[in-house]
């Protein structure tokens with residue numbers, strides 16, 4: 001169960017949509033479609049995410065900087081709103097603004113130094129995974145979970161949750177059972193990678209259910225070297241760890 005291969009450093013593009021546009025470009029786009037001149041101000045204001053004043057001769061648009069990375073439908077709604085002042089378009093803009101608040105404006109509780117384990121050091125592993133696979137773009141905490149007394153498990157239902165991603169806390173939590181010499185470094189690295197991937201790939205909604213390991217997730221997960229070996233280890237370790 002010892003893995004010989006060293007962790008590889010490969011840069012993968014996991015943020016294909018995170019390109020954004022410049023303030024100048026967005027200003028040009030809005031000026032092009034609006035009936036009057038537009039003065040665009042980009043802010044990092046945490047209170048007001050978007051305000052548009054159509055009442056003045058020059059239309060004043062103030063947007064949070066996250067709008068520079070807004071999806072196309074939001075930009076289209078912005079363009080339409082400048083001409084028509086339509087409520088439905090404002091609703092799209094407002095929904096995006098609300099999303100900024102909920103996803104990016106949580107109280108700054110970032111990069112706490114995690115407690116070192118006996119064997120594995122989560123802070124180092126997080127930084128390594130973030131650098132190798134996510135271009136250092138993920139900002140999250142990582143911690144060991146609480147040790148829980150193992151419940152009696154039948155053979156069939158034997159399972160261990162190796163890690164979890166807690167969006168509300170922007171935290172990766174790793175099962176303390178993995179802090180064990182019998183668990184290869186590369187396996188812990190894989191679990192951290194898997195949970196970090198959850199932080200950037202939303203679940204796919206199908207009907208009333210949310211699938212967290214849907215097509216996109218599985219495709220991007222293949223970026224991890226020797227994924228099949230990791231999956232095999234995940235099963236084997238169930239019988240080693242208690």
Ligand SMILES: [Zn+2]
Pocket residue numbers: 194198212213
């Ligand atoms: Zn998962």
